[in-house]
Amino acid sequence: MGKTFFELADDAMAQAHSVSVDEALQELKDNPNALLVDVRDAEEVEVTGLGIGAINAPGRSLAWKGCLVIYEEYREPELQDHSRRILTTCGSSPCYRGASAANLLTEMGFTNVSYVEGGMAALLEAGLATGS
Numbered sequence: 001m002g003k004t005f006f007e008l009a010d011d012a013m014a015q016a017h018s019v020s021v022d023e024a025l026q027e028l029k030d031n032p033n034a035l036l037v038d039v040r041d042a043e044e045v046e047v048t049g050l051g052i053g054a055i056n057a058p059g060r061s062l063a064w065k066g067c068l069v070i071y072e073e074y075r076e077p078e079l080q081d082h083s084r085r086i087l088t089t090c091g092s093s094p095c096y097r098g099a100s101a102a103n104l105l106t107e108m109g110f111t112n113v114s115y116v117e118g119g120m121a122a123l124l125e126a127g128l129a130t131g132s
Contacts, residue, residue, distance in 0.1 A: 009096035016102040017114040018095075021122040024087050024114075028053070028128075034085040035078055037062070039101045040120065044091055048120060049130030051089075055079070062101055066108055086113045092121035 003011070019027070027034045028051075036054035038045060045056055055078050057065050065076035079086075086105060090097035098115035105113045116123060124130070 005096070006094075009094045009099070012096055012099040012103055013094060013115075016099040016106070018099070018117050019087065019114045021116060021118050021126045024089075024116040024123065025126055025128065027085065027087065031085055034087060036116075037079070037086055037088045037101065037105075038120065039088060039090050039097050044120075048124060051120075051123065052129045052131050057101070062104060063108070066105060066110065082108070082110045083112060084110075086110055087116055088113065089116045089123060090119045092119045093117065095119040 024036075028036060036051045038050055038054050038056050039058055039062060040056070041058045042056070050056055055076060057076065057079075064070050064074045066079040067075065068080060068082075088098040088101040088105070089095065090101070095115055095117060098119055102113045102115040
């Protein structure tokens with residue numbers, strides 16, 4: 001039998017480094033180079049807005065947006081510095097997609113990546129400013 005969603009989520013979250021929502025907000029405030037990467041789908045982002053200064057990289061797009069050797073038009077300029085502080089987030093808890101994104105970026109050679117525990121639901125509840 002294959003793994004359940006909860007087993008996959010547990011595995012992803014066990015592999016990735018996490019930060020609390022308070023730590024994430026403090027980092028985003030104190031470190032102008034820190035980047036919030038929201039991996040929610042466009043429909044989800046439309047409901048709440050995207051965090052100010054964040055980028056959206058849903059699904060598999062994160063892999064090519066952070067790739068240094070793919071065609072330039074596919075790259076995300078904000079994801080070309082693999083030493084940059086990256087915080088990934090998804091919808092809510094369990095933050096499976098955020099943890100999976102953090103693991104993917106780490107596998108790609110990013111060296112300072114964590115996912116935000118509780119996802120965007122927790123960030124918004126704690127006061128993250130969003131744009132439209």
